[in-house]
Amino acid sequence: MSELNRTYDPSREEEIYTRWLEKGYFHAKPNPGKTPFTIMIPPPNITDKLHVGHALNNTVQDILIRAKRMQGYEVLWLPGTDHAAISTEVQVVKAIANEGLTKESMGREAFLERVWEWQKLYGGTIINQLKKLGSSCDWDRERFTMDEGLSDAVLEAFMRLYSEGKIYRGERLVNWCVKCQTTISDAEVEHEDGEGHLYHFKYPIDGEPNTFIAFATTRPETMLGDTAIAVHPEDERYAALIGKYANVPMVNRQIPIIADSYVDPQYGTGAVKVTPAHDPNDFEIGQRHSLPIINVMNDDGTINSAGGNYNGLPREDARKKIIEEMTGLGLYIKTEKITHAKGTHDRCHVIVEPLIKLQWFLKMEELAKPALEAYTSGKLKFNKERHGKVYQHWLTIIKDWCISRQIWWGHRIPAYYCPEGHITVGKTAPGSCTTCGSNQLTQDEDTLDTWFSSALWPFSTLGWPEKTPDLEYFYPTNVLATAQEIIFFWVVRMVVMGYKFMGELPFTNVFINGTVRDENGVKMSKSLGNGIDPLDVVNKFGADVLRLTFASNSPENDSRFHWDRVEFSRNFMNKLWNATRFVLMNIDAPITLPQQSQLQTEDRWIISRINDLTKEVTEKIDAHELGMATQKIVDFIWDEFCDWYVEMVKPRLYDQKEPSETVITPDSRKAAKYTLCTVLMQALKLLHPIAPFITEDLFLAIQDKAGNPNEIEKEETIMLAKWPEYNETQADPAAEKAIEAIKEAVRTIRNIRAEKQVPQAQKISVVIQPADKAAYKIFQESKPFLGSLCGANSVEIQPAGSSNAQDTTKKSPQATDAPLESSATRDVVFAAISNANIYVPLEIDTEKERARLEKEKQKLLQELARVDGKLNNQGFMAKAPESLISEEREKREKFAAMLAKVEAELG
Numbered sequence: 052m053s054e055l056n057r058t059y060d061p062s063r064e065e066e067i068y069t070r071w072l073e074k075g076y077f078h079a080k081p082n083p084g085k086t087p088f089t090i091m092i093p094p095p096n097i098t099d100k101l102h103v104g105h106a107l108n109n110t111v112q113d114i115l116i117r118a119k120r121m122q123g124y125e126v127l128w129l130p131g132t133d134h135a136a137i138s139t140e141v142q143v144v145k146a147i148a149n150e151g152l153t154k155e156s157m158g159r160e161a162f163l164e165r166v167w168e169w170q171k172l173y174g175g176t177i178i179n180q181l182k183k184l185g186s187s188c189d190w191d192r193e194r195f196t197m198d199e200g201l202s203d204a205v206l207e208a209f210m211r212l213y214s215e216g217k218i219y220r221g222e223r224l225v226n227w228c229v230k231c232q233t234t235i236s237d238a239e240v241e242h243e244d245g246e247g248h249l250y251h252f253k254y255p256i257d258g259e260p261n262t263f264i265a266f267a268t269t270r271p272e273t274m275l276g277d278t279a280i281a282v283h284p285e286d287e288r289y290a291a292l293i294g295k296y297a298n299v300p301m302v303n304r305q306i307p308i309i310a311d312s313y314v315d316p317q318y319g320t321g322a323v324k325v326t327p328a329h330d331p332n333d334f335e336i337g338q339r340h341s342l343p344i345i346n347v348m349n350d351d352g353t354i355n356s357a358g359g360n361y362n363g364l365p366r367e368d369a370r371k372k373i374i375e376e377m378t379g380l381g382l383y384i385k386t387e388k389i390t391h392a393k394g395t396h397d398r399c400h401v402i403v404e405p406l407i408k409l410q411w412f413l414k415m416e417e418l419a420k421p422a423l424e425a426y427t428s429g430k431l432k433f434n435k436e437r438h439g440k441v442y443q444h445w446l447t448i449i450k451d452w453c454i455s456r457q458i459w460w461g462h463r464i465p466a467y468y469c470p471e472g473h474i475t476v477g478k479t480a481p482g483s484c485t486t487c488g489s490n491q492l493t494q495d496e497d498t499l500d501t502w503f504s505s506a507l508w509p510f511s512t513l514g515w516p517e518k519t520p521d522l523e524y525f526y527p528t529n530v531l532a533t534a535q536e537i538i539f540f541w542v543v544r545m546v547v548m549g550y551k552f553m554g555e556l557p558f559t560n561v562f563i564n565g566t567v568r569d570e571n572g573v574k575m576s577k578s579l580g581n582g583i584d585p586l587d588v589v590n591k592f593g594a595d596v597l598r599l600t601f602a603s604n605s606p607e608n609d610s611r612f613h614w615d616r617v618e619f620s621r622n623f624m625n626k627l628w629n630a631t632r633f634v635l636m637n638i639d640a641p642i643t644l645p646q647q648s649q650l651q652t653e654d655r656w657i658i659s660r661i662n663d664l665t666k667e668v669t670e671k672i673d674a675h676e677l678g679m680a681t682q683k684i685v686d687f688i689w690d691e692f693c694d695w696y697v698e699m700v701k702p703r704l705y706d707q708k709e710p711s712e713t714v715i716t717p718d719s720r721k722a723a724k725y726t727l728c729t730v731l732m733q734a735l736k737l738l739h740p741i742a743p744f745i746t747e748d749l750f751l752a753i754q755d756k757a758g759n760p761n762e763i764e765k766e767e768t769i770m771l772a773k774w775p776e777y778n779e780t781q782a783d784p785a786a787e788k789a790i791e792a793i794k795e796a797v798r799t800i801r802n803i804r805a806e807k808q809v810p811q812a813q814k815i816s817v818v819i820q821p822a823d824k825a826a827y828k829i830f831q832e833s834k835p836f837l838g839s840l841c842g843a844n845s846v847e848i849q850p851a852g853s854s855n856a857q858d859t860t861k862k863s864p865q866a867t868d869a870p871l872e873s874s875a876t877r878d879v880v881f882a883a884i885s886n887a888n889i890y891v892p893l894e895i896d897t898e899k900e901r902a903r904l905e906k907e908k909q910k911l912l913q914e915l916a917r918v919d920g921k922l923n924n925q926g927f928m929a930k931a932p933e934s935l936i937s938e939e940r941e942k943r944e945k946f947a948a949m950l951a952k953v954e955a956e957l958g
């Protein structure tokens with residue numbers, strides 16, 4: 052890279068990234084001389100395409116990673132992908148359907164071959180998209196949850212947990228999706244309030260004609276599986292019926308009337324039907340009373356043979372037919388419309404069916420204890436307390452984890468059955484049944500929940516179960532950056548497994564990033580079409596612009612995506628590019644360290660300011676407050692460096708064309724160039740984690756020309772340059788105070804120009820009367836640049852305490868923040884600032900000025916009349932919303948104040 056392009060060109064990003072890859076800058080290896088800093092990427096699904104959530108999450112990780120790398124840590128950011136059982140299988144099933152094939156017609160082996168082909172073709176898509184963002188992952192270590200090593204880790208974990216009795220197989224009520232034909236976890240069930248019906252029926256009491264027991268249900272089809280009616284033990288209405296039997300007419304089943312204190316006598320009739328196979332509460336009652344569990348439903352939601360005449364009917368049809376049959380028997384009472392919570396599968400939105408299934412479970416109670424303790428004791432920290440509370444909540448209500456899924460794509464459960472039904476477990480297929488010696492073994496058809504392998508991710512990716520040097524060095528990792536929705540699915544389970552298999556937390560800090568919504572605060576979704584494709588933004592504006600947009604929007608909070616923020620980010624890049632080009636044009640040779648005494652007040656000010664900034668930015672990044680960190684860097688570069696400092700030193704860089712009172716010495720010029728270069732290089736370093744590409748180009752370009760004045764050796768890349776450190780000796784409160792006073796004076800004079808409508812090109816003269824000797828010195832020293840900052844060709848600094856300020860005013864100098872006031876005689880404008888009085892003599896054409904003010908007055912009167920018209924209009928006042936009315940009132944106040952000012956000027 053020799054000369055910088057004239058203009059900022061984000062298309063260079065690809066070339067820069069390729070160079071970083073070739074140089075191996077992202078690669079990490081155990082290094083005893085350095086402290087490790089590790090982040091494991093939340094592995095995106097192989098079915099994923101980069102969306103805004105990924106882009107934000109990876110920007111966060113790369114910012115943390117790049118800052119730590121520059122701070123001298125041995126940094127590992129390990130990437131990879133997740134096999135995503137359900138969504139991948141759905142994709143491939145769709146693909147083969149186009150060829151007229153189904154899973155079943157292909158058979159397990161052939162189908163899985165197709166999935167692997169699909170994975171090879173599309174599984175890497177998201178990885179390539181992550182590279183476009185500038186992610187500095189160690190791609191040499193990319194892993195996949197179904198690669199050989201990780202699959203071995205999954206089997207090893209299963210075997211160990213099974214041998215300890217923590218994994219068991221049992222009949223349990225699970226959430227079943229009849230559409231996806233698989234078990235889903237509690238967290239995948241969405242509870243939505245919806246319209247429903249409550250059906251009231253009665254069952255006849257066996258052997259007692261004309262005696263009935265009434266109850267209500269939202270799911271009449273489950274009546275086919277009723278095995279009891281329960282009442283509260285102290286409910287006197289039913290005391291005589293307890294121990295008797297009721298009859299379920301559709302299947303002609305006698306069921307006992309039992310007493311259980313779970314029943315609320317105040318609710319409905321006080322009697323409830325009990326269906327242990329289809330309701331979690333009923334399941335518990337069934338366990339207490341040893342009731343039979345009768346499953347009446349097939350996996351596809353149709354009624355099975357236990358439903359007698361209803362065999363084969365879809366659940367909706369069975370419901371209708373039962374109501375008809377009960378009505379015919381005179382046992383139907385009524386139907387009520389109600390609102391109730393319906394559980395649906397978050398993936399397909401079909402109503403979830405609680406079903407009894409033979410499944411594999413992991414006992415969680417014991418395993419969860421250290422994970423909960425890690426949070427309550429403060430060892431595991433979340434960036435926001437409320438996220439920690441979510442984590443804590445899940446752990447306190449945790450139930451056994453159903454780990455088997457009725458899906459082919461995934462880690463097949465390593466359990467084998469003989470014809471007798473004995474279970475033999477093995478990492479590889481065992482030769483014979485360990486109980487009876489039979490060699491006719493068949494493997495369990497199910498696979499493990501995808502999250503089982505993701506739970507091992509922080510250590511399986513480093514070589515576990517082997518004791519590798521990588522595992523030794525990089526585990527435990529430092530930060531996990533992820534989204535709120537998967538605190539339960541993933542964060543909880545990683546901590547549980549980390550303690551179980553490594554005896555240690557997998558990470559100490561959790562950074563939960565916010566959600567990016569659209570401009571109106573609506574969640575982005577495919578169906579609404581309000582999503583932003585992050586790659587569109589990258590292709591058009593560059594990854595740096597996208598990253599800065601995210602970072603300045605506080606990625607730790609929920610945010611809205613505004614295109615004008617993108618534009619702001621792009622303008623910032625242009626500003627930075629142009630300022631750097633300006634600096635480069637004024638450097639002709641390597642820069643050398645000046646004597647401290649050669650630094651001017653403005654140099655010491657900007658050095659002191661970037662020193663403060665270094666401290667603040669480092670602290671904010673460490674505290675995971677990325678929005679604040681970004682805001683501070685951007686404000687510094689744009690405002691303090693570009694708009695103030697560069698303007699202040701300009702006169703010291705150019706040869707004076709006309710004789711000036713202040714002579715620019717070569718030493719002063721040298722100090723200016725030194726300060727420009729070093730402050731800019733330091734600012735670029737602080738900005739690098741957020742905008743890696745532009746900072747690399749600019750940093751190397753300055754270094755090429757100026758050398759690296761504060762370092763002994765030149766850097767190959769800003770990526771590995773030393774992160775700036777706060778240096779107490781550079782703090783200069785006196786210089787900061789002095790420059791603040793100058794800035795106040797400049798702003799005040801610019802206000803006067805604006806207010807008096809002095810044309811841009813017109814030079815003015817300024818007289819400053821400092822309040823004391825210290826202020827006099829400050830203004831005297833600013834003379835080389837003060838004039839150019841406020842468009843003055845003459846700046847007179849009167850000696851402190853002199854009383855012959857301007858004979859045009861008698862006002863006594865007051866050290867106040869008094870607002871701009873007009874002078875008594877109209878040809879000198881006076882303003883008081885903290886430590887000086889300012890006088891600006893202006894040649895004002897009185898006639899013209901009067902005419903201008905008259906015109907202004909008429910305009911304001913018209914505006915006032917318009918507002919008053921509205922406020923006096925009864926119709927408007929009655930109909931308009933409160934906000935609109937107060938808006939009009941505010942306008943009225945504003946116009947009235949402006950009018951008063953104009954009238955005062957007119958006299």
Ligand SMILES: [Zn+2]
Pocket residue numbers: 228229230231232396398399400401
């Ligand atoms: Zn489903």
Ligand SMILES: [Zn+2]
Pocket residue numbers: 469470471472473484485486487488489
């Ligand atoms: Zn056996």
